[in-house]
Amino acid sequence: xxxxxxxxxxxxxxxxxxxxxxxxxxxxxxxxxxxxxxxxxxxxxxxxxxxxxxxxxxxxxxxxxxxxxx
Numbered sequence: 001x002x003x004x005x006x007x008x009x010x011x012x013x014x015x016x017x018x019x020x021x022x023x024x025x026x027x028x029x030x031x032x033x034x035x036x037x038x039x040x041x042x043x044x045x046x047x048x049x050x051x052x053x054x055x056x057x058x059x060x061x062x063x064x065x066x067x068x069x070x
Contacts, residue, residue: 002026004051004067015055023067024052026059033059 028041
């Protein structure tokens with residue numbers, strides 16, 4: 001499993017995600033991502049990454065500049 005840490009505080013779906021919070025980095029082609037975002041891999045840019053925040057029940061996109069990769 002790939003992980004990253006949030007570089008600075010972010011508001012995500014109405015909740016504060018603090019600097020240093022670890023998030024799971026997902027492959028855009030995975031079944032888990034495709035259930036929510038069908039075909040997203042064709043629309044991804046080099047600046048976007050799919051992540052799973054612990055307080056959400058679905059994966060979402062983040063900008064690579066918002067994360068520090070482990």
